[in-house]
Amino acid sequence: MPFTSHFADMFGEIIICKFPFSSEADSKVRPALVLFDLQQDAIICRITSVQHFGVLDVAINEWQSAGLLKPSVARLDRIITAEKTIFLRRLGILAPNDLKTVRMTWNRYMRL
Numbered sequence: 001m002p003f004t005s006h007f008a009d010m011f012g013e014i015i016i017c018k019f020p021f022s023s024e025a026d027s028k029v030r031p032a033l034v035l036f037d038l039q040q041d042a043i044i045c046r047i048t049s050v051q052h053f054g055v056l057d058v059a060i061n062e063w064q065s066a067g068l069l070k071p072s073v074a075r076l077d078r079i080i081t082a083e084k085t086i087f088l089r090r091l092g093i094l095a096p097n098d099l100k101t102v103r104m105t106w107n108r109y110m111r112l
Contacts, residue, residue, distance in 0.1 A: 009037070010037040011099070014093065015087045017029070017082065032047055033074045035079065042081070042087075044079065044082055045077075045079045046075045048075060051073060055109055056109055057077075058076060059072075060073065060074060061098055065092070066092045
C-alpha cells in the first residue's frame with residue numbers, strides 16, 4: 001500500500017518497511033523513521049532496539065506511544081532514499097519532544 005501523505009504529514013511517522021542493507025543485496029523488515037517526504041519516495045532512517053550512543057543516534061524516549069515494542073534509537077547516520085512501495089504499514093508517530101530532539105540533532109550535525 002503506497003503512502004500518499006505530504007511532507008508535513010509524514011515527518012516523524014514510524015513505519016515498518018523492508019529496509020535495505022547498505023550492500024543492497026538484501027533487506028530486513030524493521031521500523032524506520034520518516035525524515036522527508038519526496039512524493040513517491042521518502043528519506044528514512046533506521047530504528048533499532050540495540051542501544052547506540054553516537055552523535056547521530058537519537059533515543060526515542062516515548063517509544064511506547066510511538067508504537068514501538070522496546071526502547072529504541074533512531075540512527076540518523078543510517079539513512080536511505082526509499083520508494084514508498086517498501087513501506088508495509090504505519091506504526092505510529094514520534095511524540096513532540098522526540099520530534100524536537102530529532103530535528104535539533106539533524107540540524108546540528110547534518111549541515112552542508
